[in-house]
Amino acid sequence: MNNNIEELSLSLFMGDNNLILSHRLSEWTGHAPVLEEELALANVALDLLGQARMWLEYAAEISEDYKTADDLAYKREIWEFRNVALVEQPNGHFGDTIVRQFYYDNWHKLILEHLYQSENERIAGIAEKSLKEVRYHLERSAQWTVLLGDGTEESHNKLQTSVNHFWPYALELCNTNTANSGFDDDLASLSRQTWIDSLSNIIAEATLQLPETEFSYSGGREGIHTEHLSLILAEMQCLPRAYPGTQW
Amino acid sequence: MYSQVIDEQPVSSDELNAQEALFQEKIDNDIKIEPRDWMPDGYRKTLIRQISQHAHSEIVGMLPEGKWLTRAPSLTRKSILLAKVQDEGGHGLYLYSAAETLGVTRDEMYLALHSGKAKYSSIFNYPTLTWADIGVIGWLVDGAAIMNQVPLQRCSYGPYARAMVRICKEESFHQRQGFEMLITLCKGKPVQKAMAQDALNRWWWPSLMMFGPPDADSVHSAQSMRWKIKMNGNDELRQKFVDVCVPQAELLGLTIPDNKIIWNEEWQQHDFGEVNWDEFYNVLKGNGVCNRERLKARVDAWEDGAWVRDAAKAYAVKRQRSSSL
Ligand SMILES: [Fe+2]
Ligand SMILES: [Fe+2]
Numbered sequence: 284m285n286n287n288i289e290e291l292s293l294s295l296f297m298g299d300n301n302l303i304l305s306h307r308l309s310e311w312t313g314h315a316p317v318l319e320e321e322l323a324l325a326n327v328a329l330d331l332l333g334q335a336r337m338w339l340e341y342a343a344e345i346s347e348d349y350k351t352a353d354d355l356a357y358k359r360e361i362w363e364f365r366n367v368a369l370v371e372q373p374n375g376h377f378g379d380t381i382v383r384q385f386y387y388d389n390w391h392k393l394i395l396e397h398l399y400q401s402e403n404e405r406i407a408g409i410a411e412k413s414l415k416e417v418r419y420h421l422e423r424s425a426q427w428t429v430l431l432g433d434g435t436e437e438s439h440n441k442l443q444t445s446v447n448h449f450w451p452y453a454l455e456l457c458n459t460n461t462a463n464s465g466f467d468d469d470l471a472s473l474s475r476q477t478w479i480d481s482l483s484n485i486i487a488e489a490t491l492q493l494p495e496t497e498f499s500y501s502g503g504r505e506g507i508h509t510e511h512l513s514l515i516l517a518e519m520q521c522l523p524r525a526y527p528g529t530q531w
Numbered sequence: 532m533y534s535q536v537i538d539e540q541p542v543s544s545d546e547l548n549a550q551e552a553l554f555q556e557k558i559d560n561d562i563k564i565e566p567r568d569w570m571p572d573g574y575r576k577t578l579i580r581q582i583s584q585h586a587h588s589e590i591v592g593m594l595p596e597g598k599w600l601t602r603a604p605s606l607t608r609k610s611i612l613l614a615k616v617q618d619e620g621g622h623g624l625y626l627y628s629a630a631e632t633l634g635v636t637r638d639e640m641y642l643a644l645h646s647g648k649a650k651y652s653s654i655f656n657y658p659t660l661t662w663a664d665i666g667v668i669g670w671l672v673d674g675a676a677i678m679n680q681v682p683l684q685r686c687s688y689g690p691y692a693r694a695m696v697r698i699c700k701e702e703s704f705h706q707r708q709g710f711e712m713l714i715t716l717c718k719g720k721p722v723q724k725a726m727a728q729d730a731l732n733r734w735w736w737p738s739l740m741m742f743g744p745p746d747a748d749s750v751h752s753a754q755s756m757r758w759k760i761k762m763n764g765n766d767e768l769r770q771k772f773v774d775v776c777v778p779q780a781e782l783l784g785l786t787i788p789d790n791k792i793i794w795n796e797e798w799q800q801h802d803f804g805e806v807n808w809d810e811f812y813n814v815l816k817g818n819g820v821c822n823r824e825r826l827k828a829r830v831d832a833w834e835d836g837a838w839v840r841d842a843a844k845a846y847a848v849k850r851q852r853s854s855s856l
Contacts (some may be wrong), residue, residue: 311615312597313828316836317843318590318624318637329610336606339666353605377839433849441838459823515601522604522662530719531604531662531712 287345289296290403294345295355295366296411296504297394298338299366302356305331306515307374316377323423327384330416337409357523361513362506369452369500371511375445381427382445386453388421389481390490391474425485439490440503446486447494454499558759563689564634574758577751578688579633581760583640586626589619591825595659596668596821604662611708612665612695618701625697629690645830653811654737656819663716663723663730669709669737671731673774678701678772682762691760710779717783724784731780732788740811742769748808754821772800 308328315321349355369387374380395417398410431438457475467517479493486493502508522531550569557564565568583680593616603609619671627637643649654672659665677699684695716723743765744751755761780787791804813824 309597309600309613312600312836313590314593314832316832316839318620318627320618322617322624325613325620329613329617330611332606334611336610339606356606357604377836428848431839431842434846435838437838438842438845497626518601521602526720526722529604529723530715531608 288332289322290406291342291345292504293398293406294338294342295365296397298335298342298352298355299364300370300387301331301335301338303364303366303512303515304370304384305329305335306324306519307370307372308380308384310374311380311469320377324380327420327423330420334409334416336414337412341405341409353523357520361508361516363505364512364516365501366508366512367452367455367500368509369449369455371509371515372452373390373511374451376441378431378441379445379448381431382442382454383449384420385424386482387426387456390419390453390456390473390478391417392421393478393481398472428485428491429489432486432491440469442489443491446491450494450496452500455496455501455503458499460499498517554617555757558687558757561685561687561759562743563692564687565689569618573754574777576762577755577758578691578760579630579635581755582633582691583625583629583635583643583653586623586630587644587649588655589623590625591651591655591829592624592672593619593653594825594828595657595821596600596665598659599662599665602662603665608712611629614668615705615708618705622694622701624700625694628724629694632690641829641833645826645833647817647826648814652741652742652855653814654820655825656814656822657737658820660733661726661730663713663726664734664749666709666712666716667730667734668725668786669707670713670779671709671734672700672741673705674776675738677706678768678775681773683760686762687759713785717785720851727783728785731785735788736806736810737814739769739806740771740808740814744811745776762793770800773803777801 305328308324308331311321313321314436315324335356336352339355343351343355344347345349346355349358369383372383394413395410395414398406399414400411401407428442432442454475457473457478482493488530523529551571554564554568554570554574557568564574596612596616596619600609600612603612627640631637631638640649644651654675659668680695680702681698684692684699686692686695713727716727746752746764747767749765752761752764756764777787777792789804791802793802794800795802813819817823
């Protein structure tokens, strides 16, 4: 029995969310509406990938089944992934990607601020490093949310649809109602309401409205995912699976 | 740009000749031409064509490599590739900015690309079929780019020369990373080495085409060389590239797909086979494997992003209004 079950569960959750979202963001390469934005998206993808590696390296150290971060990324089965459904969702249009990111960045900043105070130095260290980057991510996604929400009628309507669409997926980030998550204390401190409050200023400035629906997706942390993840993994893991035991 | 519009008021041909003579003298003395300086119309137009073509190549070049971001076989390789592709986008940005100093807007350049009027490097119309392509692109394509661009760090137009300094540093980093990746593949399992050989087979000749047609058939060369916006002949650079690559391929244990390559003791350089120029011109005309797909990706990105750019404009106007109240 692993003594560090809580740490393992936490670092897989953080690592997988970052890894899968980074994968999605990297799909924008060559297709973004503005060149500067394309570079910014790649930058966020690169940051999240770096953070995923830090979490997964830690997870690999305490895992009894996997030795390296690469093993965790490339050898696990879909039911072993711990990310939420939000990060698996397809990019959609640029506004969809911005809203998904805005929801995520708000949560990400809050959870990192909490983890930064962890007594576990390793966790606190990763959180500290990540926090610098995530503050910048949030600044950017918040700016775009305001700009698109308060831009033209078309952009406003598009954004409102995105805000509604990703809502139940985003709520899963704050879902403390799941068994065996291993760090309910950490997550409980970040209640749904804290997260919603963190969004409200920007959403108001963007002249948008948050949905009132309570329904939240759940299951990511138990390894239950949307179909999108199976396709993401098929792509991401294709080479290591086709040529096991190969150095790249 | 206003000063230049005034400069372009009708002038007598004597005056013009005098201006041109002065301009050429500056170039001959290696004095950089800066955006506000007088320059002949042909110089400006040629530079716009050349720099924007170069910028488009950086941007279109993100597509073939970008396809492997989601399939990179290790987290380290994934970070390296993501950073590389991002660098290429940055090169595009510097170059578009350099071209803008000549009085053309980025949107105008995009439209020229989308309409097929402006070109980009033929190399990016070839497909990336295996992971080894990423290594070979770094080694050969970034390698050829360096060969082309290092001399341009000394070119006569200031903003272009300075952009080149920055870009070349990053390109040589890309080239080394690509080569290092190939070393790993070639030292690995037989199937990895076969992958590398297959990639070399497909990318070798297109890489040689990157230097452009033989000097004898090159349309704009002589004037551009007088203006120092082209520093070397195409054939000279191609030769240099072959001479550099042959020992590198040997080091990797790979075979260059040209059985005419042989060391020429007399000339102290390698002889090599004839490039298939029909293929080159065909790809330029739009008949490469990926021409349509690459251009469509750029056009779609532009069209799908129109509402975002409109929103940004509308928002800026609203902000301006509320701040001037
Ligand atoms: Fe480049
Ligand atoms: Fe490059």
